[in-house]
Amino acid sequence: METKPKVTIDDVAKSAGVSKSTVSRIINNVPGVKPVTRFKVNRAIEELGFTPNIMARSLKTKLRRQIALAIDDIRNPYYPELAWAAEQVAKQNNFRLVLINHYGNPSEELAVLKEANDMHVDGIVLLSTSHPKTLTKVIKKAAVPVALIGNYEEDMPADWVGLRENEGYVAMDHLIRIGRRRIAYAGNTTLHRGARYTAYVQSLASHFMEFNRSLVYTGERLAIDTGLEAARYFYHLNEIPDAVFAANDLVAIGVTQGLISLGLRVPEDVAVVGIDNIPWCTLTTPKVSSVSNLVGEMGRIAVERLILRIGDESKAFERITLEPRLIVRESTVKQI
Amino acid sequence: METKPKVTIDDVAKSAGVSKSTVSRIINNVPGVKPVTRFKVNRAIEELGFTPNIMARSLKTKLRRQIALAIDDIRNPYYPELAWAAEQVAKQNNFRLVLINHYGNPSEELAVLKEANDMHVDGIVLLSTSHPKTLTKVIKKAAVPVALIGNYEEDMPADWVGLRENEGYVAMDHLIRIGRRRIAYAGNTTLHRGARYTAYVQSLASHFMEFNRSLVYTGERLAIDTGLEAARYFYHLNEIPDAVFAANDLVAIGVTQGLISLGLRVPEDVAVVGIDNIPWCTLTTPKVSSVSNLVGEMGRIAVERLILRIGDESKAFERITLEPRLIVRESTVKQI
DNA sequence: CTGTTAGCGCTTTCAC
DNA sequence: GTGAAAGCGCTAACAG
Numbered sequence: 001m002e003t004k005p006k007v008t009i010d011d012v013a014k015s016a017g018v019s020k021s022t023v024s025r026i027i028n029n030v031p032g033v034k035p036v037t038r039f040k041v042n043r044a045i046e047e048l049g050f051t052p053n054i055m056a057r058s059l060k061t062k063l064r065r066q067i068a069l070a071i072d073d074i075r076n077p078y079y080p081e082l083a084w085a086a087e088q089v090a091k092q093n094n095f096r097l098v099l100i101n102h103y104g105n106p107s108e109e110l111a112v113l114k115e116a117n118d119m120h121v122d123g124i125v126l127l128s129t130s131h132p133k134t135l136t137k138v139i140k141k142a143a144v145p146v147a148l149i150g151n152y153e154e155d156m157p158a159d160w161v162g163l164r165e166n167e168g169y170v171a172m173d174h175l176i177r178i179g180r181r182r183i184a185y186a187g188n189t190t191l192h193r194g195a196r197y198t199a200y201v202q203s204l205a206s207h208f209m210e211f212n213r214s215l216v217y218t219g220e221r222l223a224i225d226t227g228l229e230a231a232r233y234f235y236h237l238n239e240i241p242d243a244v245f246a247a248n249d250l251v252a253i254g255v256t257q258g259l260i261s262l263g264l265r266v267p268e269d270v271a272v273v274g275i276d277n278i279p280w281c282t283l284t285t286p287k288v289s290s291v292s293n294l295v296g297e298m299g300r301i302a303v304e305r306l307i308l309r310i311g312d313e314s315k316a317f318e319r320i321t322l323e324p325r326l327i328v329r330e331s332t333v334k335q336i
Numbered sequence: 337m338e339t340k341p342k343v344t345i346d347d348v349a350k351s352a353g354v355s356k357s358t359v360s361r362i363i364n365n366v367p368g369v370k371p372v373t374r375f376k377v378n379r380a381i382e383e384l385g386f387t388p389n390i391m392a393r394s395l396k397t398k399l400r401r402q403i404a405l406a407i408d409d410i411r412n413p414y415y416p417e418l419a420w421a422a423e424q425v426a427k428q429n430n431f432r433l434v435l436i437n438h439y440g441n442p443s444e445e446l447a448v449l450k451e452a453n454d455m456h457v458d459g460i461v462l463l464s465t466s467h468p469k470t471l472t473k474v475i476k477k478a479a480v481p482v483a484l485i486g487n488y489e490e491d492m493p494a495d496w497v498g499l500r501e502n503e504g505y506v507a508m509d510h511l512i513r514i515g516r517r518r519i520a521y522a523g524n525t526t527l528h529r530g531a532r533y534t535a536y537v538q539s540l541a542s543h544f545m546e547f548n549r550s551l552v553y554t555g556e557r558l559a560i561d562t563g564l565e566a567a568r569y570f571y572h573l574n575e576i577p578d579a580v581f582a583a584n585d586l587v588a589i590g591v592t593q594g595l596i597s598l599g600l601r602v603p604e605d606v607a608v609v610g611i612d613n614i615p616w617c618t619l620t621t622p623k624v625s626s627v628s629n630l631v632g633e634m635g636r637i638a639v640e641r642l643i644l645r646i647g648d649e650s651k652a653f654e655r656i657t658l659e660p661r662l663i664v665r666e667s668t669v670k671q672i
Numbered sequence: 673c674t675g676t677t678a679g680c681g682c683t684t685t686c687a688c
Numbered sequence: 689g690t691g692a693a694a695g696c697g698c699t700a701a702c703a704g
Contacts, residue, residue, distance in 0.1 A: 006697090010697080019674065020697090021700080022675075024700085025673095025674085034673060034674085051479070052697080052698075053395070053696085054456055055391055055395040056680090056698040057698055057699075058391045060680055060697090060699045061698090064391070064456070073420075074419050080416065084437070087435065099419065100432070115387075120432075143342075221619075224560070228597055232597065250619075253560065254593075257560060257564055260564075261594065261597060283557075283559045284560060344682085345681065346681080354690075354691085355690065356681090356682080356691090357691060357693095360682065360683060361690085369689070370690090373690080392683085392696090395682075395697065396683045396696050397682090
């Protein structure tokens with residue numbers, strides 16, 4: 001099965017004329033080895049092209065230096081950023097990332113935890129969609145520590161990082177702060193139980209601004225063409241709004257491009273802000289302001305916590321809540 | 337480091353009153369074990385919650401049932417589809433996928449191969465950007481088999497899957513076949529050494545159609561707004577084109593939405609086709625026709641070959657070239 | 673400072 | 689059919 005006849009620590013020891021413990025010390029950077037010996041051994045390692053067999057090492061140390069990243073579906077648009085950030089932290093700590101899709105399928109998801117041991121991993125970062133109660137039970141049984149992203153229950157025996165769900169307020173706040181007074185809404189009224197639309201209505205109220213039904217363009221599909229349609233709609237109002245809060249970035253991009261193709265200026269005439277901060281926000285002219293859900297940050301933090309816990313399982317579990325972050329770009333504030 | 341005191345094969349053996357060899361036979365489905373014994377052992381396994389230690393097993397068998405997927409950058413937009421397809425095949429074969437980003441950095445990339453052994457993997461699917469010559473040398477030294485995607489050199493000791501680079505011709509062919517005669521081009525003239533633009537020009541020529549400079553809209557950034565601009569430009573021509581070949585899907589989406597917002601019908605008045613077949617093509621109205629680079633297919637094939645090779649290293653290396661696939665959607669052919 | 677020794681948990685001949 | 693025993697390649701006491 002193996003082409004090249006693997007060279008082992010014994011081969012090195014023999015070739016360098018020392019014992020394998022000495023070789024072991026050297027490859028593990030254990031101090032207290034005579035420089036001469038170290039040199040001889042290193043040369044032998046070099047010559048023979050020796051690389052330690054991780055299986056054997058892990059069998060001894062119980063440390064596999066791998067963690068699993070278990071998410072619902074890799075095709076989820078947030079995944080790349082999450083995985084990228086997670087991988088960076090893992091790499092810094094000399095860990096590798098194993099990828100698992102559980103497809104939001106509770107049984108698969110739980111299987112991930114159950115089989116953790118099968119997986120050559122020391123811990124799992126889990127972006128779960130399961131019911132928290134069920135999850136709690138399973139985490140308790142898992143063979144390795146778990147760090148959770150997003151789904152959370154009081155007594156879960158795991159580190160956790162999540163996001164405060166006030167993105168809508170952050171976006172609205174921004175528009176109001178930059179002096180806009182006739183703010184429109186484009187998007188649906190159902191996403192996340194209507195949270196974004198609710199934020200629109202309530203932000204207006206708490207700033208004593210009038211709610212005007214005609215400033216709401218409802219389109220269920222949060223895609224670019226909904227935004228384009230919204231732009232056309234707003235354009236033909238008697239009084240054009242001076243700002244648009246879009247339920248997500250796709251809509252915001254559509255609104256922005258739509259308004260521009262109708263001859264309006266963004267942000268001078270109309271400011272536009274979206275939510276989610278997808279990469280595309282920076283690929284348009286003007287670049288679109290947005291509210292980031294810090295998915296990368298969550299990945300980073302989850303992996304950090306996990307690795308810390310792998311090093312010391314006795315620490316108290318941490319619960320970290322992040323605030324969505326406003327990213328100001330050209331669609332709301334003219335850049336120099 | 338481990339919370340739960342791992343239960344081993346010896347514990348099971350003792351509890352079932354058999355030897356560990358018998359337990360081993362049972363967990364590996366070796367035939368020739370008395371049903372009664374099998375039953376007793378299985379019950380013990382169940383009761384104790386035993387799961388075999390993969391490290392120990394691998395140390396013996398040399399099979400880790402993991403493969404690495406090494407790509408330039410997980411944030412590359414093709415990655416999710418590639419990884420998803422790869423993971424499906426891996427899973428079917430009871431393999432897991434480990435993720436490695438090499439950032440198109442040749443040294444990182446080569447390191448991936450060199451450290452293959454360190455990685456608990458039995459093989460590597462590599463999407464390389466390194467110079468083929470260098471790559472060849474390193475592959476020869478790699479401890480495990482490699483399957484290559486995209487980059488290729490005659491004497492590489494690896495299975496390989498790639499794509500024929502005629503996407504442009506496929507797209508043009510489609511427009512011509514559906515009877516369009518006044519075909520415009522939107523995009524840049526430099527991508528892939530200008531291959532797409534060249535395909536435009538040459539396709540016209542080989543069908544004895546006139547090349548008309550005014551039907552070419554050049555925008556370097558292949559993004560949505562370039563498409564919107566192109567739409568405006570074509571709209572104001574004396575004679576509007578009856579089809580647009582866009583250098584990529586983003587431009588095609590922009591062109592389509594732009595034309596529609598100007599009151600034209602797609603595909604009745606103008607047919608639009610893009611290239612790359614990004615997921616967004618199906619998120620717009622009308623859905624955009626495109627040419628797929630079969631990135632998922634390549635991932636699938638690469639993993640399949642790799643797993644076959646892991647099972648038998650002696651087979652001859654395979655070179656597979658895929659043809660880009662036309663995906664007809666609403667932007668070129670009216671759907672019922 | 674270095675070598676000897678005893679496993680880690682499992683698979684796999686080889687006997688019985 | 690089943691068990692005993694010998695490692696897989698490495699680490700980690702423990703001596704010396």
